[in-house]
Amino acid sequence: MSDQQPSINPATRNDEAMRFLLTRRSRPAKTLVLPVPDRAALTEILTAGGRTPDHGKLEPWRFVVLARPALERLAARAETIARADGLPDDQVTKAASQFAGSHCCVAVIGAPQQSDKVPALEQQLSAGAVCLSTLNAALAAGWGANWLTGWAATNAQFCREALGLEGDEWVAGFIHIGTEGAPPPERPRPDLTSITQWIDE
Template identity: 40%
Template sequence: MNVKNEAVVDFLKTRRSTPVLKLSEPGPGRAELEEILTIAARVPDHGKLAPWRFIVYAGDARAEVGEALEAITRSDNPDASDARLKLERERLTRAPIVVGVISRAAVHPKIPEWEQIMSSAAACYNLVAAANAFGYGATWLTEWYAFDERSLPALGVEPGERVVGLVHIGTRTEEPFERVRPELSDVVTWRGEL
């Protein structure tokens, strides 16, 4: 007989992302973050390829990436306002810890590349859920720089890799709002009888 774990079910029913501007210090320390990353890595992974990796941005490394994003923005738009340049400079300093989830998906004789990418996405979700389980707020973002080839070296992304998400982790400054969720009747198709 299966036994429902009420605590886990309640956690999953109420899990919410925290807007990045509602995250502050402190973030997890190294030991805590290693445990969170260990949980994040427990995802479906057909063929045991680990077709993803994590890059942790902490301390001054966050500001260094921001300087590169500001330079790209300034190059593209020499008339960019000070506010816009500040926004780009602070992209990774809005939370104490940012973890890049990087896809290493590649052609494989047995494992479709799409399955490898989905494993990377599952790692992003697990990372957010694990951070929440440790009492931190977290949000999974992909902003323009995740897709701009010029920003990838500053992020530490190697040729052939892609950014699946940047997960911002910190202490919530307020509880996140509840958003509208889809009605099951709008997203579930039943085939067969239960």
């Protein structure tokens, strides 16, 4: 692989998009405040989120948009189930606070499809890609956003009773969206020299 710069067609390079990707930063969910995107703005974000790699066009995922009343219900249900499961108080609080402190959340639900050509792992990766695409779409639209999982994403009873998941559906992520209430702290970025292998022949 040559170090020489390839010839790039200026018409195909999107410098604005590259600047965004090179500087993107999730906003901590607990710092997100009102206002939140309305339905039209969320529809645009979800449309962008759905433009993701999807082998076989199976769409092995779906969206559940949670407004404030639903989030209050989920917070109460999370606390009840977490306490019944015997979680320590701090973990109960953490399980409920993800929803209690949110004003708008998109749950990305993995919805596996039967396929002889597309293995389950590829479908799971597609659902994860939808989470990142939705997160980046919200950030690109000018909102603060964060992708969380946690106890609520893996507790079968909560997923079934609070979110209505069926069969082998699962939560790929909760994308919390709102107005940035405080500048996000910077975080260390990967050292490419330690995680990149170049194979030239």
